[in-house]
Amino acid sequence: MKAFDLVIAKDAAHAVTLLAEHGPSARVLAGGTDLLVELKSASRVPRVVLDISRAAELKGIELTDQGLRIGALVTHTELMRFPLIRDLFPALVDAAHSIGAVQTRNLGTLGGNLVTCVPSMDSGPTLVALDALVTITGPGGRRQLPLSDFFAGPRKSMLEPEDLLLDIVIPKENLGKPADFQKFGLRKGQALALVNAAASLWVDWERDVCVAPRIALGAVAPTVIRARAAEAYLEGRAITPEALAEAGRIAVAEARPISDFRASADYRRDLIAVLTRRALANAYARATAKRDGEKQ
Amino acid sequence: MTDVTAVTMKLNGVTRTASAVPPETTLLALLRNQFNLTGAKLGCDVGDCGACTVIVDGNAVNACLMLAAQADGSDVLTIEGLATLERLHPLQKAFEDNASLQCGFCGPGVILSAKALLDENPDPTQQEIRDALSGNLCRCTGYTKMIEAVQVAARALRAKPDA
Numbered sequence: 001m002k003a004f005d006l007v008i009a010k011d012a013a014h015a016v017t018l019l020a021e022h023g024p025s026a027r028v029l030a031g032g033t034d035l036l037v038e039l040k041s042a043s044r045v046p047r048v049v050l051d052i053s054r055a056a057e058l059k060g061i062e063l064t065d066q067g068l069r070i071g072a073l074v075t076h077t078e079l080m081r082f083p084l085i086r087d088l089f090p091a092l093v094d095a096a097h098s099i100g101a102v103q104t105r106n107l108g109t110l111g112g113n114l115v116t117c118v119p120s121m122d123s124g125p126t127l128v129a130l131d132a133l134v135t136i137t138g139p140g141g142r143r144q145l146p147l148s149d150f151f152a153g154p155r156k157s158m159l160e161p162e163d164l165l166l167d168i169v170i171p172k173e174n175l176g177k178p179a180d181f182q183k184f185g186l187r188k189g190q191a192l193a194l195v196n197a198a199a200s201l202w203v204d205w206e207r208d209v210c211v212a213p214r215i216a217l218g219a220v221a222p223t224v225i226r227a228r229a230a231e232a233y234l235e236g237r238a239i240t241p242e243a244l245a246e247a248g249r250i251a252v253a254e255a256r257p258i259s260d261f262r263a264s265a266d267y268r269r270d271l272i273a274v275l276t277r278r279a280l281a282n283a284y285a286r287a288t289a290k291r292d293g294e295k296q
Numbered sequence: 297m298t299d300v301t302a303v304t305m306k307l308n309g310v311t312r313t314a315s316a317v318p319p320e321t322t323l324l325a326l327l328r329n330q331f332n333l334t335g336a337k338l339g340c341d342v343g344d345c346g347a348c349t350v351i352v353d354g355n356a357v358n359a360c361l362m363l364a365a366q367a368d369g370s371d372v373l374t375i376e377g378l379a380t381l382e383r384l385h386p387l388q389k390a391f392e393d394n395a396s397l398q399c400g401f402c403g404p405g406v407i408l409s410a411k412a413l414l415d416e417n418p419d420p421t422q423q424e425i426r427d428a429l430s431g432n433l434c435r436c437t438g439y440t441k442m443i444e445a446v447q448v449a450a451r452a453l454r455a456k457p458d459a
């Protein structure tokens with residue numbers, strides 16, 4: 001790696017001050033599993049690398065008035081092990097588990113994964129399907145925006161160079177919303193997604209119809225996307241195998257997959273239909289299991 | 297801001313300090329070049345192969361993807377810290393008895409990944425062992441004998457946790 005200066009932020013406020021001071025000549029370092037790979041092959045490295053990994057406010061998972069707050073520095077392993085996450089959102093556990101291998105999950109953070117804005121990121125779809133918000137702090141103070149708006153393009157987020165991603169919030173009304181994550185890679189471990197998909201839904205059991213369905217897809221467009229037409233098709237509709245398959249077909253038309261060395265666009269289109277259907281079916285199965293659990 | 301920093305860590309149970317570490321030094325480079333612990337290998341240098349696996353504060357990590365400065369104040373275990381002069385660690389013994397390695401390049405990383413697993417989960421299923429080793433690439437063996445050795449070591453450790 002080419003030489004850089006390393007500055008260690010004590011806490012979030014210190015990090016913001018340091019970022020304001022160094023501006024675009026600085027890069028933030030969290031778990032380093034993406035940044036260090038990038039810097040090792042880069043012909044030019046930033047003058048300053050700002051290590052935020054010791055900032056306590058960016059760690060931890062907790063329930064707040066707003067919902068479930070997950071600090072940006074929470075690692076994929078911590079997410080997988082956290083009792084509240086395992087309880088409320090098994091889909092988030094599956095998504096975290098699908099990332100790289102143990103060593104990568106022990107270092108890599110949720111915030112780092114989202115900020116990379118890599119279209120195949122595995123943390124994005126489930127959180128988008130749960131209407132998650134991100135909290136950003138910068139010179140102008142704090143602001144929040146929907147995660148789906150945070151992805152500006154491939155490898156481009158809405159963060160300004162002076163901004164820090166603080167946390168990810170799953171809104172209160174979605175706590176425990178049945179959801180599922182599906183990933184198709186070329187191997188079970190250490191493989192990026194050819195396509196990944198997440199779905200969440202509530203069920204109106206009186207009428208046995210789908211309420212507030214969400215479908216999010218990764219690796220099929222410049223950013224993680226929502227399949228809004230497929231969602232609209234399912235809203236208020238009875239959940240049958242045919243309806244879920246049709247939602248999968250509609251989602252295909254909303255994606256813009258490319259061909260690359262991992263898979264052709266046609267193959268990705270087939271995967272979108274299948275993974276969308278499976279994610280919806282599993283979310284529905286989780287909803288059913290939850291209802292049956294509550295009845296007892 | 298500094299050109300060099302001091303890094304202090306508990307390394308295989310002993311507190312060690314490296315005084316002049318350039319910021320871009322990885323933990324792997326520090327271990328191999330400054331502390332002369334060459335058990336952790338430099339394979340891919342980008343997190344794919346696991347040959348550089350060490351245990352930091354109980355977690356298996358790729359030392360090639362961590363800056364030395366990020367390990368300041370941590371407890372680091374490398375393969376050199378596993379055996380005593382008298383005897384091998386049960387994992388090392390099981391790998392030897394079972395002829396689980398061929399060229400051995402992946403070995404230190406595989407054994408440390410297995411150690412981190414058994415520390416947390418003394419009775420893993422075969423699938424859990426596979427999952428724990430999925431970040432350690434082996435070009436020689438096909439993994440079967442490694443998985444068997446981890447099962448043997450797990451049994452030995454359950455019978456005698458202090459072995």
Ligand SMILES: Cc1cc2nc3c(=O)[nH]c(=O)nc-3n(C[C@H](O)[C@H](O)[C@H](O)COP(=O)(O)OP(=O)(O)OC[C@H]3O[C@@H](n4cnc5c(N)ncnc54)[C@H](O)[C@@H]3O)c2cc1C
Nearest residue numbers: 030031032033034035100108109112113115121122165343
């Ligand atoms: C071998 C290997 C396998 C992988 N497999 C997968 C996989 O299967 N699926 C997947 O999705 N990803 C995978 N990744 C990518 C990577 O591990 C994840 O994206 C990881 O979560 C990144 O987090 P990090 O903390 O390591 O980020 P870092 O490398 O520290 O940072 C990544 C980027 O985000 C910025 N950043 C980080 N945190 C913040 C913050 N709080 N505020 C502002 N900016 C910030 C950094 O400046 C940098 O640009 C893999 C990586 C490796 C090396």
Ligand code: FES
Nearest residue numbers: 339340341346360
């Ligand atoms: S050398 Fe670190 S993972 Fe390959």
Ligand code: FES
Nearest residue numbers: 398400434435436
């Ligand atoms: S024994 Fe040769 S790489 Fe594993």
